[in-house]
Structure formats: structure tokens, C-alpha cells
Amino acid sequence: MSMGSENSTAPAMEIDFGIGRIFVQGDEDSTLDEVREEFNSQKEDMMDSIYDLKRHDYELREEFADEDTPGQSFS
Secondary structure, three states: OEOOOOOOOOOEEEEEOOOOEEEEEOOOOOOHHHHHHHHHHHHHHHHHHHHHHHHHHHHHHHHHOOOOOOOOOOO
16 A cells, blocks of 8 residues: 555545545555555544644643743744
8 A cells, every 4th residue: 555646546545634634545456445444544543643732732721821921822
């Protein structure tokens, strides 16, 4: 399986989370089930990463909520 050309007739799946995109495309010997299995694995990894980033963001917001620091990049 590769992340090759999106114009091929080989099985492919894609999802865009806004902050990340997953595109999995098989080759001529790949089955849709194989592509789906790889896609689901990558999707779980992406969702875990997004969750970790969100949790970290909330922790930072709580940590700095009482500070009136000029130049903060978030509110």
C-alpha cells in the first residue's frame, strides 16, 4: 500500500480532519479490505494525536488562565 497517485483505479480511502489528512491507496494487488484495514489504523492514530493536542491545549489554557500576559497567542 502506498500514498501514491490519487487518480489510479486501485482501491483508496481518504479523510480530512482539517488539521490533518489521511489518504491510503492500494496497488493493483490490494483488496479493499486491506486498504480499509490500513486506513482504519492510520485514522485511529490521527484521532489519538488530535485528542492529545486538544487535551494539551486545554491544559495550557487552564495553566495560563489567571495570567494577563501580553502577546498570548490564544484566549
